[in-house]
Amino acid sequence: MGVPSKDEMAKALLGPPLAHSRPLVLLLREPWLIPILILAVGARLYQLTAASIWGDEGSSLLLAQYAPSGIWFHAARDVHPPLYFVLLHYWTALFGDSILSIRLMSAVPGVLTVFLGTWLVYLTSTRRAALLACLLLALLPTAVRYSQEIRMYSLMCVWLMGATLALVHWVRAPRRARYLAIYVVLMAAGFYTHYFTALCVLAHWLYLLVLRLQAEHPCHCITRPGWWLANVAIVVLYLPWLPGLLDLVRHWEALKVGGDVDWEPAITAGSLPSMLWQLLAQDDGENMPWWLFVSVPLLVLAVCLSTAWSDRSRYRFDLMMVIYSVLPLSVVFAISLVSPIFIERYLTAYALGLAILFALTIDRLARRSRVLAAGLLGVVLVVFGLGLKNNYTVDPNDQFSAMVDYVNQHAVAGDRVVLGDMFWYLTYGYYDRVGVQMLLFTPPSADGTSTRPNEYGFGTLIDQQAGVYLDSLELLPEGNGRAWLVMSREAPDEFPSIPGAWREVARHAGGDTQAVLYDTCHPVCRSR
Template sequence: MPVKRPLVGRPVVPVERVGPPPHVAREQALIRRPWVWPALLTLVIALTGMSRAQLWRDELATWSAATRPVGDLARLAGTIDAATGPYYLLMHGWVALFGDSTIALRLPSVLAMAGAAAVTARLGERLVDARTGLLAGLLFAVLPGTSRYAQEARPYALATLLAVLATLLLVEALRRPSWPRWGGYAAAVAALGLIHLIALTLLAAHAVAVLLVQWRGPTSIGLPAGRDWSGPARLWRWLVALLPALVLVTPLVLAARAQRSRQLDWVDLARLTDLPALPGGVTQSGAVGGLLLGLAALGAARLGRRALLPGACVLLPVALVFAAGLVVPLWVPRYLVFTVPFGCLLAGAALAGVRLAPALAVVVLAGLLGAPDQAALRHTHEWPRTATVDYRGAARVIADHQQSGDAIVFSPRDSWLFLDLGIAYRLGSREPRDVLVVRDQRQRADLWAGECDRPAECLAGVRRVWLVVAGRRNDPLATVRGAKGAALRDGFTVQQVWPRPGLTVALLTR
């Protein structure tokens, strides 16, 4: 039998492992699912200190509406705030399940912003590449404005999510047209209109994209052409997809138009000087807004035609709302928060032009620039940040010193500060009797209660009155106007005053 000879003297050739360099492998692992990290980062940042700032006036309106029976909620929409009615209905169901604590009221917005960060990353991946999507989502997550509206019980976070989702679904329907994809887009647009009417200005950008694809093909907006384009999108399919939104939103538009003079009586007409302040307004930081604007401009230049859709999703809503705001009082920066993810997508494209490490360093820089504003917005949601209204402190004073039979009076009663709602939210059933009210908010189908015409008669038999007035006042009783002020001054004297940020509490006795 043959004898095997040992392999003596033969050189041993080492086997090299084939694979990417370590830094490339780490990057590939990071961008494999680019939507995960922005969503997690948004959750971490937004959940941090989410209940530290107390509910402010707009959130108190949400609480007042969401805690009413559905019938009363429908009557409220017929009186004021019809445009926000669907959001109030959504929050009514949420409150029924999870309660009305500050955390419970704000949690839907936190989840919506986390979803918006994830969908922004997904949209960036679809339009450009995974790295662009990742950086766009991460940049969106660290913006102070993202935390600000994630920590607010108002519809802006949901509108932001739906705006990006509708755009992503449009891209999918344009890439591979089918009725199920157009159906998903139709549902997203209808929901967007129900949650935030002004966000429907986004459809102007969608119209531009659809028309260009219809006439010049998918490459006109930077989308790839190929077998997926065997059934090209048709303009009429897009128009049909808008029909559900048209049917559902038209009644809201008509009701909101009739209520505009009352709903927006605090808004001024737009001015050209308002435009430079918009980036800082929507991001809640002038420094971060300027950085985002610069990066977005660089990203648009780098992307070329691929920047058309996200660029239009920023510029056209801003232009339309500003133009309308020149004629009717409509220009409020937070109404345009839904455009921020598209600006982040363009900025992410600029950062994607360098290696991942320096790109992430810019994201960290944006977070550091916004850190002071992140801390400030967790102190108060009022603007300026020094304009805190301390409903919690006022309620604590009353709870610590009240006696059986005490009454409470507010001045002014019909302001947007909602002094009565702020105290009622904190004290609940422990609140002293609101002695001047003859019809409360629910009975009036309004956000304000109605008071009696003869205050002196309504105050008869009351021994002690808690007076809550807006602003810090040395003589709060002197600030109450009309018959209410006269009745209080004739029948009571000030026993003690507790000044609090944004308001003053006084104890009056006979």
């Protein structure tokens, strides 16, 4: 017997294009699946606890401390639905609230999403495309990042990728109602996790409309009663949350006052390319040469157009992924022309489609030119590698937690901590080990109006009667004569004026913040 050729070895590993009837068990037998999933696990566990918890994560932890009924009430006044916080509540009850534990609740769904995306491509394309999709989903920088954050974005990826997978099964076998039942449950879970799930619904409807309108072999799934009943079922399951959502809409101005919405700057012509750079490389690209700044967005555009043009299959599954990726980006960009909501983490679930589109394109190129396919794969891996490097670049000694640890070590009974920003207030309590009294500095604005948070947005997490707010440093109770002011490190304008009798004793920085210890006693006080 002769030595097998490269073609024969590739065929032995990757096999022929998949028949649509291949069951899940064959995917589980693939020799490359477990190693790449282990890579996905490693990518999400590496540096998992290195970065300090930040404001959004702190709000997740505060909200998860309530009982489910309290979570339902307060989430209705926040900008996100309740499901993630309810699950986090039970997760911490079972596994504790260490930073490793609570971030694992995002890492686990992150790995599950890689598997679901791989399964989706395995059903609709070739084994090689599935292998490539698995690899790129495992390393997609935005997916890795939000698999390491105590927020709902990784969980949202599971629901939407799972629902898309269920839709594919149903399109191939529309008589099997169980796929629609699974779709209903997953989409309802998505809506209870993040409002941007609506974009996935739009993508799925547009995809089915395209199938119905195609000249050859039109697919009538969009007109089937089962599809309409499934969407009605999703709405019915969502009805319990509707009163809270409508109340939130009515109090939209209250969210603006608290800075919980409309904080994103207005978009520009460069916002879309910048978003693609953020999703793929965790870099906004603003400091790049113009030719480099437009290169990756143009590559993404070419991949989407070529995939849509070349897909002549009956069910247009490749085109479905183009719609899944492009439609949400386009809709959110258009809405942001009026009200800025063009935020990377909100679109992470749809960026998964970009990784899959790269895999499909590389697989398609490999049938014509292995050199071109290898070149494109190399470019994508370099961009992803840059993104992972940016994700992992964390100095554990220059973190907000290090600053709080310094206060923990040097605080004495009766010390107060005055925080100049709501985000720091949400985070500080997690790291506090000495039980200092925490106050939030809320000086009146120039026209005399209060800057205290209202009962919507992050303000819902603060008891309005708990004496947390401090409108002036002169009103700080005398206490033991010591106060820590937490302020910005570079431009500490949260406290524009410090009482003249206060004397700085010490300071310690952590990340972009610093804690400054003051002796607040007047001379008479110190002489006692």
